[in-house]
Amino acid sequence: MKLKTILMAASVAALAHTAQAEGVKVGMITTLSGGGAGLGIDVRDGFMLAIAQSGSTDIEVVIEDDQRKPDVAVQLADRMIQSDKVDILTGIIWSNLAMAVVPSATAQGKFYLSPNAGPSPLAGAGCHPNYFNVAWQNDNLHEAAGAYSNDAGYSNTFILAPNYPAGQDALTGFKRFFEGALAGEIYTKLGQTDYAAEIAQIRASGADSVFFFLPGGMGISFLKQYADSGVDLPLVGPAFSFDQGILQAVGDAALGVMNTSQWNKDIDNAANAAFVTSFQAEYGRLPSLYASQGFDTANLLLSAMAVADVNDADAFRAALEAANFDSVRGDFAFASNHHPIQDIYVREVIKEGDVYTNRIVATGLTDHSNAYVAECSM
Amino acid sequence: MSLILIIEQTLNGIQFGVMLFLMAAGLTLIFGVMGVINLAHGSLYMIGAFAAAAVAGATGSFLLALAASLVVAAIAGALIELTVMRRLYDRDHLDQVLATFALILIFSEGTRWAFGSFPLFLDIPDALSGPITLPFGVQYPLYRLAIIGIGLVVALGLFALISRTRIGMQIRAGESDREMIGALGVNISVLYTLVFALGAALAGFAGALIGAIQSVQVGMGEPVLILAFVVVVIGGIGSIKGALVGALLVGLTDTLGRFLLPSFFGLFMEPSSAMSVGSSLSSMSIYILMAAVLLFKPTGLYGSA
Numbered sequence: 001m002k003l004k005t006i007l008m009a010a011s012v013a014a015l016a017h018t019a020q021a022e023g024v025k026v027g028m029i030t031t032l033s034g035g036g037a038g039l040g041i042d043v044r045d046g047f048m049l050a051i052a053q054s055g056s057t058d059i060e061v062v063i064e065d066d067q068r069k070p071d072v073a074v075q076l077a078d079r080m081i082q083s084d085k086v087d088i089l090t091g092i093i094w095s096n097l098a099m100a101v102v103p104s105a106t107a108q109g110k111f112y113l114s115p116n117a118g119p120s121p122l123a124g125a126g127c128h129p130n131y132f133n134v135a136w137q138n139d140n141l142h143e144a145a146g147a148y149s150n151d152a153g154y155s156n157t158f159i160l161a162p163n164y165p166a167g168q169d170a171l172t173g174f175k176r177f178f179e180g181a182l183a184g185e186i187y188t189k190l191g192q193t194d195y196a197a198e199i200a201q202i203r204a205s206g207a208d209s210v211f212f213f214l215p216g217g218m219g220i221s222f223l224k225q226y227a228d229s230g231v232d233l234p235l236v237g238p239a240f241s242f243d244q245g246i247l248q249a250v251g252d253a254a255l256g257v258m259n260t261s262q263w264n265k266d267i268d269n270a271a272n273a274a275f276v277t278s279f280q281a282e283y284g285r286l287p288s289l290y291a292s293q294g295f296d297t298a299n300l301l302l303s304a305m306a307v308a309d310v311n312d313a314d315a316f317r318a319a320l321e322a323a324n325f326d327s328v329r330g331d332f333a334f335a336s337n338h339h340p341i342q343d344i345y346v347r348e349v350i351k352e353g354d355v356y357t358n359r360i361v362a363t364g365l366t367d368h369s370n371a372y373v374a375e376c377s378m
Numbered sequence: 379m380s381l382i383l384i385i386e387q388t389l390n391g392i393q394f395g396v397m398l399f400l401m402a403a404g405l406t407l408i409f410g411v412m413g414v415i416n417l418a419h420g421s422l423y424m425i426g427a428f429a430a431a432a433v434a435g436a437t438g439s440f441l442l443a444l445a446a447s448l449v450v451a452a453i454a455g456a457l458i459e460l461t462v463m464r465r466l467y468d469r470d471h472l473d474q475v476l477a478t479f480a481l482i483l484i485f486s487e488g489t490r491w492a493f494g495s496f497p498l499f500l501d502i503p504d505a506l507s508g509p510i511t512l513p514f515g516v517q518y519p520l521y522r523l524a525i526i527g528i529g530l531v532v533a534l535g536l537f538a539l540i541s542r543t544r545i546g547m548q549i550r551a552g553e554s555d556r557e558m559i560g561a562l563g564v565n566i567s568v569l570y571t572l573v574f575a576l577g578a579a580l581a582g583f584a585g586a587l588i589g590a591i592q593s594v595q596v597g598m599g600e601p602v603l604i605l606a607f608v609v610v611v612i613g614g615i616g617s618i619k620g621a622l623v624g625a626l627l628v629g630l631t632d633t634l635g636r637f638l639l640p641s642f643f644g645l646f647m648e649p650s651s652a653m654s655v656g657s658s659l660s661s662m663s664i665y666i667l668m669a670a671v672l673l674f675k676p677t678g679l680y681g682s683a
Contacts, residue, residue: 034597037495163657186640187657191601194593196522197633203517204383217497221592228519228591229503230509245631249499249593 005350024310025057026301027080028091029101029324032065033216035191039093039290040065045116045283046294049089053278054302062086068093068191070100074279077101081108088113090297091349093290095119095138095166096190106130109313112321115297116290118339119165120172124375127337130313132320134300135293136262137339137370139173140165144260144344144364145211146177149236151354152258155180157236158207158290160198162218170213173293178370183207188214195222196367199229209233215240220249227253239263239358242349244288254349255355262344263329264360286357290330292296299325335369337376344368384517387633393522395629396529400584401602402609402621403536404577409551411573415471417478419581419606420599421485426451426582427589427598428489431498437587440503444586451582452575459574464567482600485621490596497593500586501574508642525587532580533622540618549573553616605632609665614681623679637665 028047031040044063046311051059062084066073072093080086083369088111092098092283098117105112106128122128123137124237149157157180161167167187175182183205188199202210209235219241227250235241239261247254263284265276275295279287287295304319323334344365347358406420429450434443466474489529506521540546548569551559560566585599592598609628613620640656647655671679 033490033495034596035497035593037595038497041495073535163654185653187653189657189661193598194394196393197387197518197636200383200386200390201637203386203587204380217593217595220497220499224499224589225519228509228521230517230519245496 003345007013020178023060024088024305025084025086025300026059026061027077027084027086027089028061028063029066029076029080029089029097030063031068031093031213033067035193035260036068036093036215038243038288039116039216042245042288042290043091043093043297046287046291047115047298048280048294049275049282049291050295050298050302053175054298055304056302057135059114059302059305062188063091066092066097068097069314070097073101074104077105081105081110087111090115090261090299090301092117094164094190095169096164098122099165103128109314111310111316113297113301113320115293116263117166118169120169120372121165122368123337123339124372127372127376127378129317129338129378132217132300132334132338133340134297135340136342136344137372138169139176139262140344140365140368140370141209141240141262142170142173142213143177143371144346145236145238146174146261148346148364149174149209149211150179150257150275151175152209152234152236154209154234154236156183156206156208157181157211158183158185158202158205158209158233159211160184160186160188161213162190164190167213174211174213179210190218192218195225198222199226199227199231203229203231207233209236211236212241213238215243215333216245219243219246223253230308239289239347242287242347242358243290244357247349247358251327251356253373255351257349258361258363259347259349259358261289261346261358262340262342264347264358267328267330267345269326269328269330271357272328272330275328286355296325296327296329296332331367335373337370337373337378339372341367341368341369382514382516385514386400386518387637388630389516389518389526390508391630391633392626393526393529393624393629394633396526397584397588398602398605398629399533399622399625400580400587402613402619403533404580404612405606406613406616406618406621407549407573408577409610410465411549412467412570413526413556413614414466414578415474415478416463417475417603418458418481418485419577420603420630421482422578422581423585423599423602424453424456424489424594424596425454425485425585426497426579427500427585427594428493429582430586430589431500431594432493434500435498440501440590443500444583447582447586448579453577454582455578456571456575458578459571459591463574466569468572469506483530486596493596495596497595498589500594502590517543521591522548528587532583533618536618541631545569545572573677605652605664608668610678612668612678614675614678616680616682617680620680627667631663631667632660 064076081149090113093116095117118137161170242259303325308315310320345360346362346364426447430443430447433446502521509517609624613624639660643652643656
């Protein structure tokens with residue numbers, strides 16, 4: 001699917017006196033088809049909403065579907081850099097795709113702003129001055145889930161995640177904070193749709209709770225099958241396992257489940273209230289955390305464009321590092337390895353009218369950074 | 379490792395195998411009778427699932443949804459045969475692969491255009507939802523048990539159809555000598571359309587059954603298609619019995635491998651590396667099985683040379 005959105009104004013004259021007369025060209029590579037489509041669509045919609053609201057006429061966004069395939073993502077990045085001549089890349093959802101694209105893009109002098117994937121190698125030894133993650137380092141939400149499991153009194157947890165970089169980061173992050181024992185640890189296949197074999201092992205394991213990280217369609221399949229299996233151990237997960245898209249599909253089976261997130265629609269600040277209202281008005285559905293990340297990414301970019309020219313890489317990088325924008329999460333700052341320092345909340349799945357959604361019940365980790373800051377030298 | 383876990387995993391393997399059988403039966407019939415490699419079989423699986431999800435969404439009835447999956451997939455199969463496949467019987471396999479690959483792209487984009495990129499959901503009917511308790515205290519989802527039952531009934535029905543009816547006789551004759559049954563006055567083009575529609579209906583039916591426990595989305599058929607080809611190769615091309623045995627072997631190997639191999643390596647390795655070695659080996663297990671079968675029986679378990 002080729003979807004090209006061009007927001008280029010014809011009125012060049014009006015821009016002649018501004019600093020960035022050439023405009024900024026953004027290449028967005030994201031997942032718009034298959035079981036991961038919901039995530040990419042939300043990031044795209046959040047991003048484009050912020051661009052539209054800014055009224056900015058000197059930014060052009062090229063959007064392409066990576067189909068969750070690393071080879072496709074690499075081809076798209078090459079084409080965007082070489083023929084489309086983009087200044088900035090963004091959009092990748094999946095960490096295995098980010099690992100394939102980001103190092104070569106930043107080595108070619110392009111900026112990469114991640115609205116989602118935050119694999120640990122890119123936060124630690126493989127960090128790069130031109131790489132910024134606006135969402136989280138992969139381990140973050142899982143660390144908060146581990147801390148929550150301690151508070152909830154779980155002492156014997158069964159953990160599972162897909163076998164790809166973000167899945168490994170997820171279990172690492174959970175284990176970093178969880179103090180209890182593990183009843184079992186399983187890596188599933190990325191994109192797996194049948195979890196009968198894993199659920200059987202959970203049933204036999206004698207665990208007192210289950211922690212799982214299964215984003216997108218994987219989470220939907222797992223939750224439906226888990227509900228039907230008769231295993232009734234309490235579930236804990238990151239927001240990725242209980243995002244707005246998953247909840248509508250799973251319904252009652254997820255009610256009351258605790259999950260951890262850096263964002264929720266009820267975070268009380270003006271930027272967030274305006275974002276939730278305008279997203280609903282524009283797209284007719286509630287925003288997910290992915291949409292909030294896309295929205296923040298675009299606003300970070302716009303805030304840097306306002307004070308620096310993208311062709312002056314050092315000035316532009318300094319403008320990005322300042323993170324001088326109103327994040328829908330409230331307080332937001334970059335750690336020295338260009339990953340966020342932010343609060344992470346514990347949310348509960350509730351039903352508002354006919355709509356399943358989350359509400360914040362506690363703050364899990366305050367001003368939380370990431371474990372890889374020391375490994376990054378730049 | 380308890381007996382209960384092993385029984386439950388065995389049931390999971392059988393359920394997976396039965397689902398693969400529904401796919402592989404159509405594939406092996408089409409290949410055996412017409413000599414056509416139909417890569418678009420996975421698209422028919424997807425079409426069945428989408429038809430079921432659409433009808434279930436409109437009427438709320440799961441039985442109507444299953445019926446719709448059979449009918450719509452059969453019609454789609456018959457149309458494919460009449461418009462595309464018919465022109466390809468005399469061409470070589472490469473042309474057939476190209477044409478049916480094009481069909482995959484057309485069906486995927488067409489479905490995306492009609493239903494969007496978001497997955498659809500088909501709910502398990504209330505009567506079949508939840509677990510039941512089997513002997514030895516095994517708890518097992520009723521719906522998966524029902525899939526096993528339905529799959530075995532379909533298998534019996536197919537055996538009866540092939541070995542006891544006139545149509546079945548013609549199909550078997552078509553497999554052994556295509557020209558001769560034409561010469562004997564059997565309307566071969568009608569027979570081909572029928573076989574293709576039958577195979578398509580089975581694939582669509584499998585898609586609808588599985589759609590209720592997973593999600594209904596564009597591209598859901600292709601991973602299953604690859605496994606179905608493995609089943610056909612193991613069972614022997616053109617053999618329904620081979621498809622059943624092959625499907626159960628693949629289903630059991632995959633499911634049991636996924637949980638036994640990591641625990642096996644756990645006996646003498648540290649847990650994390652046992653996990654990674656075990657899971658990489660288990661994803662290869664069915665291909666190792668296929669290679670082993672081909673080593674001793676190059677035409678598959680029940681294939682004729």
